[in-house]
Amino acid sequence: MNAVTWDQRERVIALLDAASADPAVRAVVITGTGRGFCAGADLRGAPASGGERVAGDVARTIRRGAQRLVTAVLDCEKPVLAAVNGTAAGLGVHLALACDLVLAAESARFIEVFVRRGLVPDGGGAYLLTRLVGPQRAKELMFFGDALDAAGAHRMGLVNRVVADAELAATAKEWAERLAAAPTRALALTKHLVNASLDGDRESALAAEAWAQEINMTTLDANEGVAAFVERRTPKYRGL
Known part of the structure; x- marks a missing residue:
């Protein structure tokens, strides 16, 4: 389900930074392989802390991890398009919402899963979601952690367009080509x-x-x- 490992996060951040600096790159598409877009952070793959946790460790980890990833999308100097091909959960939702445009397959689902784990949203989730749907809807999504289907996400303004699963890749390619041809x-x-x-x-x-x-x-x-x-x-x- 494309849970984000530490290595994958650093690779994506590096690719986005390289895209900003490379004149040959005119647009970026973020999508997932298989049946999911991104299941969030790979908590099982996180490196051991190496000792007793002290005050500030968690905040430092979030700043260096999820927040850096989302910020890399927001700060990329090229247009970034999300093609959400399945479930986007936790950090996966925020990765999609940080993109400039969001296409969703009909099978896509968006889940603010943090509350189910007793956690607070990370990756700039409260910042992004509130600006897109307002505080009341943002709190509903984050308080309950219910799955939101593609049609519902479109009605809320979280995605630009919903397309059939079989048409997602072609539509993303078409939009990316239009962006790449722009100034x-x-x-x-x-x-x-x-x-x-x-x-x-x-x-x-x-x-x-x-x-x-x-x-x-x-x-x-x-x-x-x-x-x-x-x-x-x-x-x-x-x-x-």
Whole structure:
């Protein structure tokens, strides 16, 4: 069920960081193999603490682990698409919700499983979920830990689109190709503005928008977009 091991987490974080720096990478897709998207953290595979637990150990583990993984998705400078192919539980839910766009197969399920284990949500779950569905629905999902099917997740605004299981890969490919053909730096700056919009005040948001516009107008893609409009042709973006 693709539970996240320590090694897998570090590999995904490294791949996302490399994607940000590589001009040849124009979009990222996160999906699972087999019958599940991600069952959460692999608690059985966590390394031993090597001694008596002291105050701060758990918080440090969360910061270095689940929070780093989710933050790597949020901070990736390329658009990140989740193709949820089955059950997403615990950290798996938050990994999907951190993505910029979420496609869900009809068989997908989203489970805030933490309460079933007597645990508090990690991986930025309360931060992400509350911003997507509001505090009352977020608490309902997290307090009860009930499975939410794909249709329900779509109604709540957690996913962009639900497709038949057999169509998930093709739809994800189509969306990724559209994202890859877009002006990459403009998407990165737009992502930054949207992600930061709920955390700041209006003055800061407008200042950030002006800053993003200033930076974007130095890109080749911005010049190409304007030139193509003037010349009445389809723009050819290169991600530069």
